[in-house]
Every structure is written in structure tokens, then in C-alpha cells.
Amino acid sequence: MAARRLLRIGESDPHLELAAEAGDVGAMTALGSHLRRSPGRWDRAERWLVAAAEAGGPEAMHCLSTLYWERAVWEPNGEAYRARSVYWCRRAAQAGWFEAVQLMGTENGISTEEREFWLRRALEGGDRSAMTGLARLARERERPDEAEHWYRMAIDHGLSYVRGEWAFLLLDQGRPNEAEECVRREAEAGSWEAAGHLAAVLRRLGRTQEAATWQAKCDAGHARDTEREMREGEASPRHAPPGDLVAVVVTALVTTAVVPFIQALVSKAAEDSYGQARGLVLRMLHRNGEPEATAEPVEECAGEEEPGLLIADDAEVGIALILWSNASDEALRALSSLDLDELTARRPDQGRVRLVWHPATGRWHIRGSQRS
Known part of the structure; x- marks a missing residue:
């Protein structure tokens, strides 16, 4: 308890480090956890x-695992850090x-048997989302009946958000009518996420016009939710335009494959073509659609256009990238350090992963979007 109280005072308080130096496990954990969240x-x-951790503190073990996972994502020698994590x-x-x-x-780096063991332990401890993990594990093992259970x-x-996954399982089993029924009721009740799932099912069934209608409802609902969150201060990029964050900026929600999009940005940034990378973002903002892989390079914006906020949302992999059209070279360069497999494997929760650039730390921060 003392360590917790001292931590709130701040790292500069000498008593916390003195307690850590004296071997107090709580103080060492509190100090290490605080430093982990500090740049550099x-x-x-x-x-x-x-x-x-070596003194037996389970909280310290968990914090140390998180620290090594962050280093695996952001630093060289990622595999060694991942193993330690x-x-x-x-x-x-x-x-x-x-x-x-x-x-x-x-954790994807362990056997399926061990993953099942821990998922069942989590379920016994009251974690409802472990059911989703067990369903996904059953699909991975090609056990559809168990997954459906x-x-x-x-x-x-x-956990209604799993209806989309269940619908695709039904499609894979040749049960299209059940798949559509699985997501339609919630979509018609106003859930934008269910609308997106229904659109995906309808596309698989070849009903593209109806799918487009539901996809538009999904995009509009997601954009409204994102703007509300932005108003509440979830993201505050340094390069945002002055004044009210949302009122002065054009927000575009783009349903796209995020991984290829990031790869395209990274390839341009690797060539020091930051203007072309920003041009790709601007082109998506104007088209409000997916980028063309063969599109001609775009010259860097001359600065006359008001910056726009691009939200590239990939429902299939559960990643949303939040990016300003005038993103700094540092932000674009840092994208090359992202390991998207790691991000989706160790997401903060069972919902969507959001990537938001924080200039103060010079890092892309991983935010969860908890769904219930």
C-alpha cells in the first residue's frame, strides 16, 4: 500500500526508490511500472x-512481460524480447x-493445448471473452461444432459482437440463410457493427447492391461514434488544426484492408518519400474509398488544404488506423516498426485495436475498443 501511495506522489519522491533499493517488492514493482510508461x-x-519478478512478485512478472512485449514491437531483436515476454x-x-x-x-506463440488450458482457466475466473477465444481456437483446429457451441x-x-464470426462459420459450412439471420436482426435494430457484418455476409452471397446499403450504414455509425470519442479527448494529435477538434476537420471513415495500406505507406516512407505517403492519405480522404495499388505518385501537399483525419478501419483483422493527412515524417517512419501480427495477437481486449500517434512519446499507441 505504501508503494502505491508513493507512486501517486511521483517518481521524484525519494522514498519510493529508497524502498525499492531496500528490496521492497511492492516498491520495486510500482517504480518499474511507472518507469515503463515513461519515454526513454x-x-x-x-x-x-x-x-x-525474481523475488516472486506476480504483478511485477506481468508488468515485465508487458514491457518485453512493447520492446518486441518497437525495437530490434524483437524475437528475443517476445520470448522473454x-x-x-x-x-x-x-x-x-x-x-x-x-x-x-x-498468445499465438504457444501450443493450442496450452492456449486452451489458459482460456479455460480464464473462463473459470469469470472472463466471458474466453468463450470467444475458445470458439476461435476450435475454428483454428477445424472443429466447427465445438466453435459453434x-x-x-x-x-x-x-457478447453479441461475435455474431459476425459465427455468421462466417455458418457460411463456411454452407448454411447461408442461417448466416444472414445471425446478423440481420441486430443490424435492423441499429447496430452499426452488425450492419458491417451483414454487409460482409451479403457480399459473400453475391448481393452486392444490398451489401453496399448496409456498409454505408455501418460506415456512418462508426464515423459518428469515432467523432464522439474524439470530442471526449480520446485522441489529441499535435498536428491537429486549431479550434474544436472535430468541428474544423473533415473526418473520413474508409473501409479498407489496413495491412496493405500500412505497407504502402511504409514503402514510401522507406524511400524518404514522405510527401507521396501523405499524398496517399489525401487521395483516400478525397475518394473516401480504398486506395488503388497502381495509382500514380502524388506530390506532397503544398499546405493550402486543411488537414483531414483519416480513419482506416479493417473489420476483418480488427484494426483501425487513425491518421492525420499532415502526419509528421516521424509518425510515418514509425509505422515501419509496427508488427501487426503482434498487435492483433496481444490486443488490449477482444475488440478492435486502434492505432493512434502520440507525438509526446514519439510512438504509435495501442488502444482497445471494448465491446460487450
Whole structure:
């Protein structure tokens, strides 16, 4: 408790570090956790978290796992950091730290048998989203009946967002009418996410015109929710236009394959063609649609046009990229450090992953979009 109280005072308080130096596990954990969230202090954070973890602190083990995962995403030698992250996450889970138990159930770098073990442990601990994990694991193992059982259980427990996944499972089994019925009711009730799922099902069934209508409803609803969140301060980029964040900016929601889009941006940034990368963003803003892979390069904006906010939302992989059209070279360059497989494997929750640039830390921050 003392360590927690001192942490709120701030790192500059000498008593916290004195307690850590004296071997207090809580103080070492609190100090390491605080330093982990501070730019440029990961090495110091690692020192304290390793000490606390080796002393048997399960919270420190979990924090250390998170630190190594962040380093795996953002720094060279990612595989070595990833292995350390899994090791300490497993240790924390074995010690009973519930967040680590939940994470082990989503870890792709372990056997399916071990993932199932941790998912069932998480479910026993009250984590409803573990049902979704068990359904996905059953699909991965090509056990459709088992997957359907877990999808039904998840929906019965209020996790309606899995209806889209269940619908695609039904399509793969040659049950199109059931697939459509699975998502249509919620879509007609006003859920924009269900509208997107219904649009995807209808596209698979070849009903493209009807699919376009539902996709438009999905995009409009998502744009409204995103703008509301922006008003509430979820994202505040340094390069935003002056005045009210939303009122003065054109927001475009673009349904696109985010991974190829990021790869296109990264390839241009790697050539120091930042103007062309920004041009790609502007072209998508104007078209409000998917970029053409063969499109001609676009020269850098001369600065006459008011910056726009692009939200590239890829429902299939569950990633949304939030990017200003006048994004800095630093932000574009940092995209090349992203490991999207890692992001989707260790997402903050079972919902959509959002990538938002934070100039203060010089990093893309990973935000979860919890759905229930």
C-alpha cells in the first residue's frame, strides 16, 4: 500500500526508490511500472521489474512481460524480447495473476493445448471473452461444432459482437440463410457493427447492391461514434488544426484492408518519400474509398488544404488506423516498426485495436475498443 501511495506522489519522491533499493517488492514493482510508461526509461524499468519478478512478485512478472512485449514491437531483436515476454507472462499466470492468465489464452506463440488450458482457466475466473477465444481456437483446429457451441455461449452471455464470426462459420459450412439471420436482426435494430457484418455476409452471397446499403450504414455509425470519442479527448494529435477538434476537420471513415495500406505507406516512407505517403492519405480522404495499388505518385501537399483525419478501419483483422493527412515524417517512419501480427495477437481486449500517434512519446499507441 505504501508503494502505491508513493507512486501517486511521483517518481521524484525519494522514498519510493529508497524502498525499492531496500528490496521492497511492492516498491520495486510500482517504480518499474511507472518507469515503463515513461519515454526513454525502459532500461531502468526493466531493472526494477526483473528484481521484483525474481523475488516472486506476480504483478511485477506481468508488468515485465508487458514491457518485453512493447520492446518486441518497437525495437530490434524483437524475437528475443517476445520470448522473454511469453516466459514472464506464463510465470505470472502460474502465480495466479489473472490478467496474465487472460493474455496467455490469446498468445499465438504457444501450443493450442496450452492456449486452451489458459482460456479455460480464464473462463473459470469469470472472463466471458474466453468463450470467444475458445470458439476461435476450435475454428483454428477445424472443429466447427465445438466453435459453434462456444459462439452460442458467448452470445447467450451478452457478447453479441461475435455474431459476425459465427455468421462466417455458418457460411463456411454452407448454411447461408442461417448466416444472414445471425446478423440481420441486430443490424435492423441499429447496430452499426452488425450492419458491417451483414454487409460482409451479403457480399459473400453475391448481393452486392444490398451489401453496399448496409456498409454505408455501418460506415456512418462508426464515423459518428469515432467523432464522439474524439470530442471526449480520446485522441489529441499535435498536428491537429486549431479550434474544436472535430468541428474544423473533415473526418473520413474508409473501409479498407489496413495491412496493405500500412505497407504502402511504409514503402514510401522507406524511400524518404514522405510527401507521396501523405499524398496517399489525401487521395483516400478525397475518394473516401480504398486506395488503388497502381495509382500514380502524388506530390506532397503544398499546405493550402486543411488537414483531414483519416480513419482506416479493417473489420476483418480488427484494426483501425487513425491518421492525420499532415502526419509528421516521424509518425510515418514509425509505422515501419509496427508488427501487426503482434498487435492483433496481444490486443488490449477482444475488440478492435486502434492505432493512434502520440507525438509526446514519439510512438504509435495501442488502444482497445471494448465491446460487450
